[in-house]
Amino acid sequence: MDGSQTPLEEGYEHHRAGRLKEAHEVYKVVVAGEPENAAAHYLLGTLYMQGGDKKLAVDLLAKALHLDEDNNEYRCNLGTALLQAGRMEEGIQTLKQTLEAEPDHLLAHTNLAHAYAEAGDTQSAESHLKAIIRGDSRNARAYGDMGVIMAKSGNFERAIENFRRALDLQPGDPDFQINLANALLETGDFDGAIARYERLLEQGPRSVLARFYLGLTHQRKGDHDEAIAQFRQATEISPEFAEARVNLVSALIQTGRTKLAETEAREGVRQTPDNALAHTALAGVLLRTEKSGEALEAADRALSLDPGMEKAADIRAEALDEVEAAEAAKPGAE
Secondary structure: OOOOOOHHHHHHHHHHOOOHHHHHHHHHHHHHHOOOOHHHHHHHHHHHHHHOOHHHHHHHHHHHHHHOOOOHHHHHHHHHHHHHOOOHHHHHHHHHHHHHHOOOOHHHHHHHHHHHHHOOOHHHHHHHHHHHHHHOOOOHHHHHHHHHHHHHOOOHHHHHHHHHHHHHHOOOOHHHHHHHHHHHHHOOOHHHHHHHHHHHHHHOOOOHHHHHHHHHHHHHHOOHHHHHHHHHHHHHHOOOOHHHHHHHHHHHHHOOOHHHHHHHHHHHHHHOOOOHHHHHHHHHHHHHOOOHHHHHHHHHHHHHHOOOOHHHHHHHHHHHHHHHHHHHOOOOOO
16 A cells, blocks of 8 residues: 555545445445445445445445435435335335435436336436436437337337437447437338448447347348348357347248257257246247147246247147047047
């Protein structure tokens, strides 16, 4: 430690440099030795927020605010921690109090927008993002967040408008690019979506999400061979990406390549043995190839992993009918 540094400053230096273990050790010593030190409680609380210990984060940030009741940054971060801990009403109320003290507080508006969006209150979420934009009309992230909220509510035209505005302000941003492409896909603008995904892949050829969504767009467009090529590349980049392999299986079935679809479905189960979607895909292929006994087993495994998987339940019912019919048809069956 530099002789001119306090222990708390030393801890903060570790924290900023990403040396979280060292920061944690220093902060804990300061909190224990100076129980009325609001800043020490606050910094240790933010460290726990980063580390995922939501309860401790809330407790420490609440203590910091109790010690320094007028500190609006403490209040805002406490509200954020409450949201992360699933205490939505308390988190929203605390962030509202932050805005009462500081109406233009950017982080409070942003976190309230996300909280309301998660709760399905699109109007309130939009209101907070508009407040950010009124204060800073060139805030690309606010337009991007607005686009996400509009897309979640099914308003894809407005989502596209906001993603385009975000990209005007921050060209090439991969999050804005893929969100715009996804919104175009949802509106049926397949060529527009393809152009955006291809641009993303020029920036990062190993972007598994861009590769997956490009395959999905070709699949919806009816270009199954190109869809297969893209899904296959996605599985090569990330063998454990179950959704890409499931869609690859689907595209292979659509083109009559059932044997190859079964091979891919079995590989999907091997790569992701605890993924219900992978077992459902395998069950579907096995049912198509008249392997109803194995299909029943695969469907049962899928339902054991996700009892709410409706497609697996449907396949199971059909496979069970076939198994029972086969048993009834055997000589000597009653």
